[in-house]
Amino acid sequence: MSAQNKDLLLAEAVALREQGHPEQARERLLSLTAAFPDDSDVAYQTAWVHDVLGLEAEAVPYYERCLQGGDLGEEDRRGALLGLGSTYRVLGRFGQAVETLRRGVAEFPDDGALRAFLSMALFNTGEHHEAMQLLLRLLAATSDSPRVQRYRAPIEHYAEDLTRIM
Template identity: 70%
Template sequence: MNDHDRDDLLATAVRLRTEGRQEEARQRLLTLAAALPEDAEIAYQTAWAHDVLGLEAEAVPFYVRSLAGTGLSEEDRRGALLGLGSTYRVLGRYEKAVEVLRGGAEEFPGDGALRTFLAMALFNTGEHHEAMRLLLELLASGSTDPSVHEYRAAIEYYARDLHATV
């Protein structure tokens, strides 16, 4: 298969998914993934197609394959880390979720979604203090609520130590 055919087939499958024709997109992506098993972008899109349909367990090997390969854009790599970590969490594999999401948050420190999903996975593993710290930091740095902004310094202080007293 030449690059032009690959690009056209992939674009068609992605378009089908965005049009709500998820099963048709998934079938096309499975065919592409079988033909081009080393293609990280196709693996990522195939994982996403499974996730959208609630087929999380089937999505995992495609996420793993996409992250092991090369050629993902920065945005797709971020999406694959978020997708894999979130999928592990949904499947009850909380430690793996924390591992993947922590790595993603370190690689993309400005990504609030990765840190939010990491906080949820940390909650699931009983690491409540770190989960709360992450969420408070996100709230303090990203909220447009005027009253949150007014108390930003205090929220950031308590994010570092929830047991602190004045």
């Protein structure tokens, strides 16, 4: 199979997933994975479709494979880090979730979704203080609510140490 055929088949599989046909997309992606086992884009899309189908344990090796290669585009890498971290969390692999999501936040510090998922994983590992810090900072920085923005400075202040009493 040529690279051009691979790109066409990959686009068709992604379209199937996006159009609500994940089983058909999965079949095509598994065939592509067999033909292109080292292709990061194929691995990422295969991981994603497994997640969509609720097959988280099956998604993990594809996420891990796509992140090992250095050729994923920036948005796909961001999505793969979030997907793998979230999947680890769903599977109860909380330490791995925190590690993966921390890596994602380090690479993409502007990504609020990565920070939100990291806060959930931190909660699961008992790191409640850091989880709340992340969420409060995210709320203060991204909320469009005029009432939240009115209290942005105190929210950010208390995010530093919720146990502090004035």
